[in-house]
Amino acid sequence: MRVETVKQTASTNADMKALAGQGSAGEGFWLRAERQSGGVGRLGRKWESPEGNLYCSTIVDIRAxxxxxxxxxxxxxxAVYDAIRSFLPDADMVLKWPNDILVSRAKICGILLERVKDQVVVGIGVNIAVAPEVADRAVTSLADQGASVDAAGFLACLSQAxxxxxxxxxxxxxxxxxxxxQKLAHPVGSMISTSDERGEKITGEFAGLTAEGALCLRKTDGTLIEIHAGDISIG
Structure with missing residues (x-):
């Protein structure tokens, strides 16, 4: 593993995609920025990037x-769950589909995957020191939860996991x-809600995952549907 840290960049994922496209970054390389000016989360949302939190990207080579x-x-x-657990061994934590981690029922990280030819860039942001406000969503940080670790120390643990x-x-x-x-996620039978492609709310019970990782939702009328993308809320 190799970690390179820069003071500031627009987006570690954008930088890593550029390196991947040039063939100059491979598996095991991590890029970390102390600040980002143009961080992006899932569905094109802006990812606030104050100093003190973790902003990093790595690459996985897709092999035959x-x-x-x-x-x-x-x-x-x-991996993020395991790293957080090492610093917060007794915290109330749950994985939330598709790739959120909630600590004390509050969002603490963001994960974004982007494909470049035969490589996948994995961008990870974790609230270490600060929990930037997010509209209509509870947020927290490792510091808020009582952990004593900085971004570099957390990345050392995360990269190993x-x-x-x-x-x-x-x-x-x-x-x-x-x-x-699934062992660490919201249990089967949990009430969840999401929206369809028309923006209409769908509510039902979490019925597990398909073999490909789509979320199975059992609607109140008993119909079982698959959700392949989007956000959910629990409870």
Missing amino acids: GDPAPSSLSFLAGL FEALVKIWRERGVAYILSEW
């Missing part, structure tokens, strides 16, 4: 025989990763 690259979203969530999980992902496949994810 590898599991589906989209499953790296769950792998990344597990990520590397170990990538090895397991290749050896044991998607089914194992999804099984481990």
Whole structure:
């Protein structure tokens, strides 16, 4: 593993995509910025990037025989969960589909995957020192929860967890990763809500994941549907 830290950039994911496109970045390389001026989260949302938090990106090479690259979203969530757990061993934590981690029912991180040819750029942002406000969403940070660690120290732990999980992902496949994810996620039967492509609210019970990681939702009328993208709320 190799970590390069820059004082400021627009986006570590954008930088890493450029390096990947040039063929000058490979698996095991991590880019961290102390600040970002143009961080982006899922669905094109702006990712606030005050100094003190973790903003980083890494690359996974897609090799012949590898599991589906989209499953790296769950792998990344597990890696962040494991790293947070090492600093907050007793915290109330849950993984939230597709790739959120909630601590004390509040969002603490963001994960964004982007494909460049035969590589996947995995961007990870974790609230270490500060919890920037997010509209209509509770947020927290490691500092808020009582952890004593800085961004560089957290990344040292995260990168090790990520590397170990990538090895397991290749050896044991998607089914194992999804099984481990579900053990730490909102339990089957939890009431969740989301919106369809027309923006209409859908509510039902979490009924597990498909073999590819889509969310299964059992509507109040008993109909079982699959959700492949979007946000959910629990409860």
